[in-house]
Amino acid sequence: MTEVSGGAPPGPLAGLRVVTLAVNVPGPAAAARLRAFGASVVKVEPLSGDPLMHQNPAWYRALSTGQEAVRLNLKQPEDFSRLEGYLTGADLFLSSSRTGALARLSLGSDELRRKYPRLCGVAITGFPSPRGDEPGHDLTYLADHGLLTPPEMPRSLLADLAGAERAVSEALALLLGRERGVDGRGGGHVEVSLSEAAAYLAEPLRYGITAPGAHLGGGFAGYGLYRASDGWLAVAALEPHFWEKLRKELGLEDAGREELEEVFRQKTAAHWESWAAERDLPVAALKEAPPASAPGTDHRTTTMTEEI
DSSP, X not given: OEEOSSOOOSSTTTTOEEEEOOOTTHHHHHHHHHHHTTOEEEEEEOTTOOHHHHHOHHHHHHHHTTOEEEEOXXXXXXXXXXXXXXXXXXXXXXXXXXXXHHHHTTOSHHHHHHHOTTOEEEEEESSOTTSTTOOOOHHHHHHHTTOOOTTSOOSSOHHHHHHXXXXXXXXXXXXXXXXXXXXXXXXXXXXXXXXXXXXXXTXXXXXXXXXXXXXXXXXXXXXXXXXXSSSEEEEEOXXXXXXXXXXXXXXXXTOOHHHHHHHHTTSOHHHHHHHHHHTTOOEEEOOSSOOSSOTTOOOOOOOOOOOO
């Protein structure tokens, strides 16, 4: 077993136990959020480990902090029996495998209901049923919904992380429903589709508010990107009082995009960011990468031992 130091923090889910088979990004991100709410997490990985561990060890460690991890070959009866031991008495089962793979392991929702009536289940899939066995990843889900601007690669895994948040929301709803005895049922089971998470992120574009030239797509001068003398600024003076104050502070009574462009080019992005902060205006300099220590990141030291 791999033990990562730091027990579950106190929180609303203290005393609840999560068993997860989910690897890569969406499942581990969801499990980390549940742990942050106080749940204890047992992570079952394949013998080769979570692929994220090989792709980015630092993020893997950050998402796994405070969890117990065990590597099992679930095709072997002895190892599968160990998984069943973890599931006995657990509150939530989290997975991110294709639907067919879970069914072949006797871990489909019907089988889980029969064996563990109080167990809630969240299955993260690429596409909703009956397309649960179709392949895909964050990049293809974003492509399907018009959220890419070639040749630039996206700077974050938007569908994966939105799917993780949806998985957490669904898990909390299931656990609450179970505790309230909704419909007299025990644990419920739901699917969370990453393609549907991407579709949700694309809603502003679908409704046109962020389309090129639309109000939040460059059509309103108070909400947009502007060049400074050494970089770029994000200006978000969306509300009328911000927009009026921005123009007043710049000495521009009837400013449009061209007037703002001319003014902002005169000084550095850092200058304008500081200038705006002093005046309570929503303006930020574009950063190449987020700060090394993002707010809320858990940087506690980890210690690991392995047992396979």
